[in-house]
Amino acid sequence: MLRSWRFWALLSAAFAALTAILAKVGVSGVPSDVATFVRTLVILGLTGAILAASGQAADLTRIPGRSAAFLVLSGLATGASWLCYFRALSLGDAARVAPIDKLSVVLVAIFGVVLLGETLSPSHWLGIALIAAGAVLVAIGA
Structure with a gap:
Protein backbone atom coordinates (compact mmCIF):
# COMPACT_ATOMS: atom_id res chain seq x y z
CA MET A 1 0.00 0.00 0.00
CA LEU A 2 2.85 2.44 0.76
CA ARG A 3 4.07 2.05 -2.83
CA SER A 4 0.67 2.85 -4.33
CA TRP A 5 0.19 6.28 -5.89
CA ARG A 6 -3.53 5.95 -5.18
CA PHE A 7 -2.91 5.56 -1.44
CA TRP A 8 -0.75 8.69 -1.32
CA ALA A 9 -3.18 10.63 -3.53
CA LEU A 10 -6.06 9.78 -1.18
CA LEU A 11 -3.98 10.87 1.81
CA SER A 12 -3.18 14.08 -0.04
CA ALA A 13 -6.89 14.70 -0.59
CA ALA A 14 -7.66 14.05 3.08
CA PHE A 15 -4.91 16.42 4.23
CA ALA A 16 -6.01 19.03 1.67
CA ALA A 17 -9.53 18.85 3.11
CA GLY A 29 -8.70 37.74 12.42
CA VAL A 30 -5.28 37.30 10.78
CA PRO A 31 -4.19 38.90 7.50
CA SER A 32 -4.19 36.16 4.87
CA ASP A 33 -0.58 36.83 3.82
CA VAL A 34 0.57 36.48 7.43
CA ALA A 35 -1.36 33.21 7.72
CA THR A 36 0.31 31.94 4.54
CA PHE A 37 3.73 32.86 5.94
CA VAL A 38 3.11 30.94 9.17
CA ARG A 39 1.91 27.92 7.20
CA THR A 40 5.01 28.10 5.01
CA LEU A 41 7.32 28.19 8.04
CA VAL A 42 5.64 25.09 9.44
CA ILE A 43 6.02 23.26 6.12
CA LEU A 44 9.67 24.32 5.84
CA GLY A 45 10.39 23.06 9.35
CA LEU A 46 8.55 19.79 8.83
CA THR A 47 10.17 18.95 5.50
CA GLY A 48 13.58 20.01 6.82
CA ALA A 49 13.15 17.62 9.75
CA ILE A 50 12.12 14.83 7.40
CA LEU A 51 15.19 15.41 5.21
CA ALA A 52 17.47 15.43 8.22
CA ALA A 53 15.92 12.35 9.83
CA SER A 54 15.92 10.34 6.60
CA GLY A 55 19.45 11.29 5.56
CA GLN A 56 18.25 12.95 2.36
CA ALA A 57 19.64 16.42 3.13
CA ILE A 63 19.82 18.44 -7.88
CA PRO A 64 20.50 18.94 -11.61
CA GLY A 65 20.23 22.54 -12.85
CA ARG A 66 17.15 21.92 -15.02
CA SER A 67 15.36 20.20 -12.15
CA ALA A 68 16.32 23.02 -9.78
CA ALA A 69 14.94 25.63 -12.18
CA PHE A 70 11.61 23.83 -12.53
CA LEU A 71 11.40 23.19 -8.78
CA VAL A 72 11.96 26.91 -8.14
CA LEU A 73 9.23 27.78 -10.66
CA SER A 74 6.96 25.20 -9.02
CA GLY A 75 7.69 26.76 -5.65
CA LEU A 76 6.78 30.20 -6.96
CA ALA A 77 3.53 28.81 -8.37
CA THR A 78 2.81 27.09 -5.05
CA GLY A 79 3.42 30.32 -3.15
CA ALA A 80 1.13 32.24 -5.45
CA SER A 81 -1.52 29.54 -5.12
CA TRP A 82 -1.33 29.56 -1.33
CA LEU A 83 -1.50 33.35 -1.14
CA SER A 90 -10.52 34.94 4.39
CA LEU A 91 -13.29 36.25 2.14
CA GLY A 92 -15.47 33.18 1.49
CA ASP A 93 -16.80 29.93 2.91
CA ALA A 94 -14.37 27.00 2.94
CA ALA A 95 -17.07 24.77 1.43
CA ARG A 96 -17.25 27.07 -1.60
CA VAL A 97 -13.60 28.10 -1.88
CA ALA A 98 -12.13 24.58 -1.84
CA PRO A 99 -14.13 23.23 -4.81
CA ILE A 100 -13.15 26.22 -6.93
CA ASP A 101 -9.52 25.64 -5.89
CA LYS A 102 -9.91 22.04 -7.07
CA LEU A 103 -10.50 23.30 -10.59
CA SER A 104 -6.72 22.83 -10.56
CA VAL A 105 -7.53 19.17 -11.31
CA VAL A 106 -9.19 20.25 -14.55
CA LEU A 107 -6.30 22.55 -15.43
CA VAL A 108 -3.71 19.84 -14.67
CA ALA A 109 -5.49 17.52 -17.09
CA ILE A 110 -5.52 20.16 -19.81
CA PHE A 111 -1.91 21.25 -19.18
CA GLY A 112 -0.79 17.61 -19.02
CA VAL A 113 -2.24 16.96 -22.45
CA VAL A 114 -1.13 20.23 -24.05
CA LEU A 115 2.28 20.71 -22.43
CA LEU A 116 3.40 17.18 -21.52
CA GLY A 117 1.82 15.18 -24.32
CA GLU A 118 -0.18 12.99 -21.94
CA THR A 119 -3.29 11.26 -23.24
CA LEU A 120 -6.67 10.87 -21.61
CA SER A 121 -9.47 8.52 -22.60
CA PRO A 122 -13.03 9.72 -23.21
CA SER A 123 -14.02 8.45 -19.75
CA HIS A 124 -11.18 10.50 -18.23
CA ILE A 140 -22.90 29.50 -7.96
CA GLY A 141 -25.18 27.66 -5.53
CA ALA A 142 -27.03 29.75 -3.00
Missing part, protein backbone atom coordinates in the same frame (compact mmCIF):
# COMPACT_ATOMS: atom_id res chain seq x y z
CA LEU A 18 -8.15 19.31 6.63
CA THR A 19 -6.02 22.18 5.34
CA ALA A 20 -9.10 24.03 4.12
CA ILE A 21 -10.98 23.64 7.40
CA LEU A 22 -8.02 24.37 9.66
CA ALA A 23 -6.92 27.33 7.52
CA LYS A 24 -10.42 28.81 7.49
CA VAL A 25 -10.42 28.83 11.29
CA GLY A 26 -6.78 29.98 11.46
CA VAL A 27 -7.17 32.88 9.04
CA SER A 28 -9.95 34.40 11.13
CA ALA A 58 22.83 15.65 1.17
CA ASP A 59 20.69 15.15 -1.94
CA LEU A 60 20.05 18.91 -2.00
CA THR A 61 23.52 19.40 -3.47
CA ARG A 62 22.88 16.88 -6.24
CA CYS A 84 -4.59 33.36 -3.35
CA TYR A 85 -6.14 30.41 -1.48
CA PHE A 86 -5.75 32.03 1.92
CA ARG A 87 -7.11 35.31 0.58
CA ALA A 88 -10.13 33.45 -0.82
CA LEU A 89 -10.64 31.64 2.52
CA TRP A 125 -12.42 13.60 -20.05
CA LEU A 126 -15.95 12.91 -18.79
CA GLY A 127 -14.61 12.78 -15.24
CA ILE A 128 -12.74 16.05 -15.76
CA ALA A 129 -15.91 17.67 -17.14
CA LEU A 130 -17.90 16.44 -14.13
CA ILE A 131 -15.30 17.88 -11.74
CA ALA A 132 -15.55 21.22 -13.53
CA ALA A 133 -19.35 21.12 -13.48
CA GLY A 134 -19.37 20.23 -9.77
CA ALA A 135 -17.06 23.12 -8.92
CA VAL A 136 -19.24 25.54 -10.87
CA LEU A 137 -22.41 24.25 -9.20
CA VAL A 138 -20.88 24.67 -5.73
CA ALA A 139 -19.61 28.16 -6.60
